[in-house]
Amino acid sequence: MNDNDVHDSAVLSAVRDSISRLPTPPAPQVEAIKARGRARRLRRVGGLSVAAAGACAALVVGLTGGAPAARPAPQAGPRSVHHATAVHLVAFTVAAGPDGTTTLTLYPGQVADPSAVRQALAEHGIPALVTAGEFCRTAVQPDPGVGDVVTLSGPRQIQIPASGQPTARPGPIVINGSNIPSGVELSIGYRQDSQENEISFSLIVANAPLTCTSIPDHGPHTGD
Amino acid sequence: MSREKTEFAEFFQASWEPCLRTVMASTGSVQLAEDQVAEAFARAWLSWRKVRHHPAPRAWVVRTALNVGASWWRRRLRELPLLGHDAEALSDEALNYEAGGLDAALLAALRHLPDRQREVIALRVFLDLDIDTISAQLGIAPGTVRAHLSRGVTTLRQELSLTQAMEADR
Secondary structure (H helix, E strand, O other), rough: OHHHHHHHHHHHHHHHHHHOOOOOOOOOOOOHHHHHHHHHHHOOOOEEEEEEEOOOOOOOOEOOOOOOOOOOOOHHHHHHHHOOOEOOOOOOEEEEEEEHOEEEEEEEOEEHHHHHHHHHHHOOOOEEEEOOOOOOEEEEOOOOHHOOOOOOOOOOEEOOOOOOOOOOOOOOOOHHHHHHOEEEEEEEEEEEEEOOOEEEEEEOOOOEEEEEEEOOOOOOOOOO | OOHHHHHHHHHHHHHHHHHHHHHHHHHOOOOHHHHHHHHHHHHHHHHHHHOOOOHHHHHHHHHHHHHHHHHHHHHHHOOOOOOHHHHHHHHHHHOOOOOOOHHHHHHHHOOOHHHHOOOOOOHHHHOOOHHHHHHHOOOOOOHHHHHHHHHHHHHHHHHHHHHHHHHHHH
């Protein structure tokens, strides 16, 4: 250790002492932090992600096997949605919406085959990478923000009951394919396990190397 | 999952204060730092399976908190044409505490360092990170980290010497 190190150490110690003498607010309860995280996940629209914690989750995609495309679903409730240009599958529907948008709807407790979802979206002109059980991003998240491409519709999509446990209702996912620039794809990942059910969206650079994780990557990213 | 919850709770309890002080030193605002750090811990909980294996999870939290702050500033940049005035107002409310003498002078000097120098010093002082880890966290070369640290410390040392001399003259 030379003289400069000693002097540097003294300066840094003085800074540490000065900051350490500042009063700080008490730490919040860890449960409050977790609730903030859950709320963030539910409302996230810019690296758009929707999830629900616990067994009451409603936005559910089963992963127990591939569902053949275009097989008619058992018709009940919202699954009876039909449209002249709709592709109607077991666990999801993809339909042309107004203003050139495309509506993707995933149904709780069903099985959505990623390749079938991808194919259905491609037929509507939406280039997508669809993955189950993992969430993929490229190092660069191209413009525009995913919030300009994907919106979640449904006025009562997120509900926070008296128990405080937020739940997500399966609302249609409206995709504005015309806002996806050339060379860009929409990455859609979904997962279901005993704890959480989640779907996440991001924009990726076509043919660029992917980083795929078992949970959505909410950490630091350029442009976040 | 229960083990993960326990781990996160322990990490949170042990790391809240050092992370908060690091961000306070970086941003110069107690209130802003508190909100940013709470947001960063919320994100850490969302990504806990990844963060728990991070080589420096506290640094992950701090970096995320600073990114939150950067996003906040970017929004303000778009929204506020009179940024200079607003930035000054933020500085005025910063580190609003009862302090005097050396502490006040040092903290004022810290607040006036360039952002990067302040971040490097904060990570070094409060998270005890070495040069290579700071380099990885900030995404800049180790040599650049050393340069920021050296310049920042030099500025602070000058302020420290000046203040000590003034106090000795009293």
